[in-house]
Amino acid sequence: MAPQILVLISGSGSNLQALIDAQKQGVLKGEIAHVISSNDKAYGLTRAAEASIPFQSHCLKNYYKGTTKDQVEERRVLREKFNEDLAHKIIGIHPDLVVCAGWMLILSPGILTPLEQAGIPIINLHPALPGAFDGTHAIERTWNAGQEGTITKGGVMIHRVIAEVDRGAPVLVKEIELSPHKSLEEYETKVHEVEHVAIVEGTNKVLESI
Numbered sequence: 001m002a003p004q005i006l007v008l009i010s011g012s013g014s015n016l017q018a019l020i021d022a023q024k025q026g027v028l029k030g031e032i033a034h035v036i037s038s039n040d041k042a043y044g045l046t047r048a049a050e051a052s053i054p055f056q057s058h059c060l061k062n063y064y065k066g067t068t069k070d071q072v073e074e075r076r077v078l079r080e081k082f083n084e085d086l087a088h089k090i091i092g093i094h095p096d097l098v099v100c101a102g103w104m105l106i107l108s109p110g111i112l113t114p115l116e117q118a119g120i121p122i123i124n125l126h127p128a129l130p131g132a133f134d135g136t137h138a139i140e141r142t143w144n145a146g147q148e149g150t151i152t153k154g155g156v157m158i159h160r161v162i163a164e165v166d167r168g169a170p171v172l173v174k175e176i177e178l179s180p181h182k183s184l185e186e187y188e189t190k191v192h193e194v195e196h197v198a199i200v201e202g203t204n205k206v207l208e209s210i
């Protein structure tokens with residue numbers, strides 16, 4: 001059996017689609033076994049269904065039901081249960097690799113530790129260079145820094161997932177010169193093009209090492 005890949009998404013799933021297309025073309029060194037979305041309205045779930053890939057959603061909002069934003073401690077506990085339940089789901093599927101492809105939630109030690117103990121590596125796609133713009137809105141933050149003249153390059157990386165967000169060891173880094181691009185929209189289009197290549201190359205690189 002080919003190495004089994006579980007893909008975590010939260011949105012459109014264009015990077016999931018790049019993995020699906022690579023599998024269809026026979027260039028993915030594994031098989032997408034399952035897709036889990038943190039958003040039950042994510043178009044990526046439609047992409048999984050159309051590719052006949054088993055899928056499900058795992059939504060934090062369902063855990064938060066009956067609580068308000070002011071109930072910080074209650075929500076902290078509920079979010080930890082969200083993470084632990086997600087770990088149980090993933091371990092039950094037991095993929096060889098988990099790929100975060102636009103998964104927009106920070107994974108706590110409550111999931112990272114059980115997956116590490118189960119020998120299941122996790123990688124993430126991030127639209128910035130190592131140590132540059134961790135977290136969300138990295139594409140826009142990169143563009144703005146370029147406009148201010150503080151940087152000349154942006155990029156995309158695939159990295160190992162550790163507790164410290166976007167600080168795991170890089171697996172693959174692709175730099176993108178900012179100067180050729182005349183707008184944020186143009187740069188963002190280039191980033192997504194590069195992402196769709198990087199997600200396949202980075203996934204294959206890790207699968208080759210397993």
Ligand SMILES: Nc1nc2c(c(=O)[nH]1)N[C@@H](CN(C=O)c1ccc(C(=O)N[C@@H](CCC(=O)O)C(=O)O)cc1)CN2
Nearest residue numbers: 103104105106107124126135136161162163164165166
């Ligand atoms: N422990 C880790 N978890 C995650 C990592 C990681 O490296 N370590 N990578 C992220 C993906 N990601 C950037 O590449 C990222 C996604 C989301 C966030 C974030 O701050 N999320 C907030 C919610 C934001 C929102 O709803 O708009 C949150 O989780 O509370 C940071 C980085 C995947 N997880």
Ligand SMILES: NCC(=O)N[C@@H]1O[C@H](COP(=O)([O-])[O-])[C@@H](O)[C@H]1O
Nearest residue numbers: 011012013014015016101102127135
């Ligand atoms: N910090 C994580 C992050 O910003 N991830 C970004 O989410 C998008 C998902 O697109 P997709 O749903 O079309 O694959 C991608 O641009 C990816 O870099």
